[in-house]
Amino acid sequence: MSKNVIVIGGGAAGIEAAGQLAMAGYPVIIIEKGQEIGGHLLDWYHLFPDRRNSVEVVSYLNDIAENRNISILKNRQTEKIERNKGNFHLRTSAGDEIEAGAIVVATGFDLFRSEKKEEYGYGIYDNVITSADLEKMFRAGDILLKNGKAPSKIGLVHCVGSRDEKSGNLYCSKLCCVTAVKQAIELREKLPSSKVFCFYMDMRMGGAHYEELYLEAQEKHAVSFIRGKVSEVGVAHNGSLVIKAEDTLAGRPIRIELDMLVLMAGMEMSEGGRKISSDLHLSTGSNRFFSSIDNHYGSNLSNENGVFYAGTCTAPMSIPETISHARAAATEVIRYMKNTGK
Amino acid sequence: MNKEGKKKIWSDYQKEIADDHFFYVRSCIRQSFFPGSEQFFLNLMRNVLKKDVYENPAHTTCTGIGYHSDIVPSATIMTVIARHFALMKEAGYKNIAISCVTSFGLYTEILETWKHFPSELAKTREYLYKATGREFDIPENLAHTSDIIYKFRDEIAARAKVLLVNKETGEPLNIVEHIGCHYAKMFPKSGIGGAEFPHVLSGMIDAWGGKVIDYPERRHCCGFGFRQYLVQANRGYSVANTAKKFSSMKPFKPDLVLTNCPGCSMFMDRWQYTIKEMEGLTYGVNGESVPVLTYEELAGLVLGFNPWDLGIQYHMVQSEPLLRKLGIEFDPGDKFKTKDGHQMPLPQNLINV
Numbered sequence: 001m002s003k004n005v006i007v008i009g010g011g012a013a014g015i016e017a018a019g020q021l022a023m024a025g026y027p028v029i030i031i032e033k034g035q036e037i038g039g040h041l042l043d044w045y046h047l048f049p050d051r052r053n054s055v056e057v058v059s060y061l062n063d064i065a066e067n068r069n070i071s072i073l074k075n076r077q078t079e080k081i082e083r084n085k086g087n088f089h090l091r092t093s094a095g096d097e098i099e100a101g102a103i104v105v106a107t108g109f110d111l112f113r114s115e116k117k118e119e120y121g122y123g124i125y126d127n128v129i130t131s132a133d134l135e136k137m138f139r140a141g142d143i144l145l146k147n148g149k150a151p152s153k154i155g156l157v158h159c160v161g162s163r164d165e166k167s168g169n170l171y172c173s174k175l176c177c178v179t180a181v182k183q184a185i186e187l188r189e190k191l192p193s194s195k196v197f198c199f200y201m202d203m204r205m206g207g208a209h210y211e212e213l214y215l216e217a218q219e220k221h222a223v224s225f226i227r228g229k230v231s232e233v234g235v236a237h238n239g240s241l242v243i244k245a246e247d248t249l250a251g252r253p254i255r256i257e258l259d260m261l262v263l264m265a266g267m268e269m270s271e272g273g274r275k276i277s278s279d280l281h282l283s284t285g286s287n288r289f290f291s292s293i294d295n296h297y298g299s300n301l302s303n304e305n306g307v308f309y310a311g312t313c314t315a316p317m318s319i320p321e322t323i324s325h326a327r328a329a330a331t332e333v334i335r336y337m338k339n340t341g342k
Numbered sequence: 343m344n345k346e347g348k349k350k351i352w353s354d355y356q357k358e359i360a361d362d363h364f365f366y367v368r369s370c371i372r373q374s375f376f377p378g379s380e381q382f383f384l385n386l387m388r389n390v391l392k393k394d395v396y397e398n399p400a401h402t403t404c405t406g407i408g409y410h411s412d413i414v415p416s417a418t419i420m421t422v423i424a425r426h427f428a429l430m431k432e433a434g435y436k437n438i439a440i441s442c443v444t445s446f447g448l449y450t451e452i453l454e455t456w457k458h459f460p461s462e463l464a465k466t467r468e469y470l471y472k473a474t475g476r477e478f479d480i481p482e483n484l485a486h487t488s489d490i491i492y493k494f495r496d497e498i499a500a501r502a503k504v505l506l507v508n509k510e511t512g513e514p515l516n517i518v519e520h521i522g523c524h525y526a527k528m529f530p531k532s533g534i535g536g537a538e539f540p541h542v543l544s545g546m547i548d549a550w551g552g553k554v555i556d557y558p559e560r561r562h563c564c565g566f567g568f569r570q571y572l573v574q575a576n577r578g579y580s581v582a583n584t585a586k587k588f589s590s591m592k593p594f595k596p597d598l599v600l601t602n603c604p605g606c607s608m609f610m611d612r613w614q615y616t617i618k619e620m621e622g623l624t625y626g627v628n629g630e631s632v633p634v635l636t637y638e639e640l641a642g643l644v645l646g647f648n649p650w651d652l653g654i655q656y657h658m659v660q661s662e663p664l665l666r667k668l669g670i671e672f673d674p675g676d677k678f679k680t681k682d683g684h685q686m687p688l689p690q691n692l693i694n695v
Contacts, residue, residue: 115347118538123347232538234558235343237593242558 001342002087004029004100005333008078008276011039012061012319013311013326014106019064020330021104026337029098030065030072031090033272037065037072039108045138047319048175048182049209057319077272081279086340088306101342102333105282105290105302106310106326107273112161112169112266119232120157120263127151127241127260128233130160131179134262138183143190143260147239151194151259154187155243156180157230158200162266171287173266174316177203178210180264181217188221197224197256199245207318226254233261267316280304290314300329306340308332343556348539355526355536359493360437360483364395365430369442370403372604372636378653379638380441383487386641390501391494395439398429406444410568420452420466427478428470436482439490443603446486447524450532453480486525488602488637492534492542495549503646506552508597509669514553515597518632519543520587520610522603523563543600546637550644552598559590565613566605581620584613588625588632595627598664599634607657610634615658615693624693626663631693633661643670650676660694 005021007014010032018028036042038061044054065072076092081103083089090098114122114130122128126146129137137143145151158180162173177200184196203225205211217223228246236242240257247254269288277284283303285291290313292299300308310329311322364387368380387393405422408414430438440446456463470476491498506515521540526533535541538561544554563570565583570576587610591599601607611634617623618631626632634657635643642652649670654661655677665672678686 115350118351118536121347121538123350124344124539126343232561234560235556236558 001340002099002101003027003337003342004098005102005104005337006031006088006090006098006100007104007106007310009039009106009108009272009311009313010034010037010065010072010074011106011108011311012041012057012322013108013313013329014039014104015061015064016323016326017104017106017310017330017333018070019067020327021333022067022069024330024334026069026334028070029100030070031076031078031092032072032074033077035074037061037074040111040132041319043132043135043139045135046182046186048178049207049213051182051186078276078279081276086306101337101340102306102308103280104308104310104329104333105273105276105313106329107270107276107313109267109312109316110270112167112173112268114160114263114265116167117160117164117263120160120230120261121233121235122263125233125235125241126239128263129260130263130265131156131176131183132265134183138186138190143187145259150191152191153195153197153256153258154191154260154262155197155199155230155241155256155258156184156262156264158198158264159229160263160265161268163201169266169268169287171316172204174204174206175318176264176266177205178207178213180262181205181210181213181223183262184223185213185217185221188223195224196221197226197258199226199228199230201227201229228254230261267312270313273313280307282307287315300325300332306336308336348541351539352535352541355530355534355541357485357489357532357534358483359485359489361493362393363435364393364437364439364485364490365433365435365481366395366397366439366487367401367404367426367441367445368397369445369604370407371608372441375604375608375656376636376639376653377656378642378651379636382638382642382647382652383441383491386638386645387490390645391497396433396435398433401426401429404442404445404448406442406448407568407572409448410444411572417465417469419448420455420462421469421473423449423452424466424470424478425474425476427481428474428476430481431477431479436479438481438484439487440485441487443486443522443525444605446484446532447522447528449484450529453484454529456480486542486602488525488542489534491637491641492545495546498641498644499549502550502644504644504668504670506547506550506640506644506668508667510667514551515664515667516555516595517547517552518555518557518560518591518594518596518599519547520560520564520599520601520603520606522601522606523567525602543602543637546640547600550640555591555594555596557591557594559587562587562590564601564603564606565609566603571609580609581613581616584609585617585623588614588617591632592625596625596632597627597667598640599632600637600640601634602637607634607636611657611659615691618693626694630663631659633657633659633664633694635661643668648672650679658693660692663694
């Protein structure tokens with residue numbers, strides 16, 4: 001029986017779970033599709049609610065990956081996974097053949113493809129961008145329109161691809177509201193003469209210190225929060241974006257010209273996760289994320305013995321939640337390995 | 343604006359359109375408002391593209407206006423449309439070509455209803471059989487006639503005598519496309535290009551050399567909207583919608599509005615006259631109003647047909663400024679003559695003359 005553990009995915013969940021398993025003495029092989037570990041954190045600027053630089057968290061993950069029990073196979077995807085006498089046999093897209101006693105699935109999430117919300121014109125209108133695009137601009141240090149000028153009126157649209165039956169996603173992605181608040185504050189700080197509007201359905205500020213950040217955005221940074229969804233976007237003759245929305249508190253439709261519109265893209269089950277789900281016959285829920293065998297005390301356990309979940313492959317989670325979930329996954333793996341004599 | 347992004351969306355909304363052998367159903371209002379359009383569609387299909395198009399004079403209104411006015415119940419309209427399918431079956435056709443966007447929306451809606459509620463289909467079969475002794479099949483292919491012109495747009499371009507280019511400047515004409523709400527807003531998959539960035543008319547404009555104008559109120563209703571117009575007290579809403587659209591497109595200096603819906607063609611044309619009378623406002627360049635044409639009329643101009651044979655003179659906003667830009671020669675004296683050369687009474691108060 002193999003003592004190896006395979007971790008699929010080198011984001012926050014995968015690295016944290018690998019670190020815990022390595023410290024317990026298990027050899028861990030991480031399969032990472034990208035060139036670097038860190039997942040979506042590599043593209044993010046500051047994290048909510050304390051606006052810590054994401055580089056610090058990536059650095060923490062890189063330190064974990066230094067453990068000599070961890071080996072990382074980068075630029076690879078899983079090609080085939082089979083069970084063989086209590087072990088798993090995995091072949092990567094690069095032809096590596098790996099035997100392991102357990103698998104941790106940490107395939108994370110994909111951002112909702114905002115071009116699917118056709119009415120917002122992402123991919124068509126120059127200055128309609130996503131929250132991820134804005135983070136890249138923050139990292140690059142310049143918030144610029146396509147014509148090279150700084151925007152003076154910016155809108156942020158919450159719930160793009162979340163809580164939206166038309167998009168096929170009834171669930172809340174949970175982190176978009178606080179991300180919008182964080183980004184609105186950062187926009188106001190970087191462009192002090194700008195006006196920033198957030199279009200929201202409800203403000204879902206459920207995490208620690210999120211509500212305080214929301215109040216700060218209103219009181220200190222004069223961000224305008226408009227309760228109502230954007231219905232459509234067009235472009236005026238002067239190149240401004242023309243936004244139609246409803247202000248449900250005022251009870252009237254509104255029409256506003258903006259320079260830039262930021263779509264807060266929701267979280268979806270990753271493409272890699274969907275493939276693993278099919279290969280290993282893993283159950284998924286109506287939200288298409290992996291479905292655990294018990295929502296209350298078994299959220300790391302899959303319907304297949306020896307396969308465990310860590311992080312946002314099961315549901316939208318913040319970084320602290322992801323880290324905690326990954327540690328719990330490692331605990332479950334260790335228990336399984338001991339019980340099966342591995 | 344990134345056209346590649348639009349192409350991606352268009353690729354998600356392509357539909358099968360039959361190549362030949364169509365059973366044609368007319369609109370009840372198009373023959374009155376733009377009498378050359380349906381006649382030219384048949385001429386184009388039969389004599390230019392050499393396609394088989396059959397129409398049965400026994401077909402009737404779809405009753406759509408009555409349905410949208412709450413005076414025709416759904417069971418009735420389903421039975422009327424089932425009768426058209428029965429006429430098609432009796433004539434041996436399987437592809438239906440629908441002239442009116444309101445009708446097209448209803449045919450689509452009814453087929454969807456029957457798919458999700460088979461009991462409604464069974465009831466309709468029973469009603470039709472009891473009333474007429476007829477039976478029907480579901481069409482194999484259902485298309486609006488603008489879909490069909492779109493399908494053959496490149497063949498039309500290959501035969502073009504006139505491109506949508508300003509002859510004096512060499513620049514493409516600025517053309518606003520307006521899609522009827524019932525074409526794809528209810529069922530985006532039923533329209534070419536979907537509901538947000540439809541390609542059915544913009545594809546024709548692209549193929550025939552014009553420039554498509556995207557303006558902020560592009561998706562807005564023309565102002566017909568059934569109740570907005572049919573209830574007299576609501577007609578202010580109707581004019582206001584049209585004014586909103588034209589105010590939004592004016593900065594883009596439109597040369598032409600191209601539509602695929604009878605109501606849209608009618609209201610975007612006639613209300614320009616009304617707004618000019620009420621407010622003195624016009625929306626084209628040099629104080630002119632903007633001609634509003636149907637896709638059949640535009641296809642006919644591109645193919646070099648006599649504009650008066652296409653019936654474009656029966657709009658309120660006259661198209662002479664457009665014809666001059668396109669370099670199309672015309673005889674003003676023939677404008678309101680019958681085919682056998684008799685002078686008809688001249689209409690009063692036309693604009694753009």
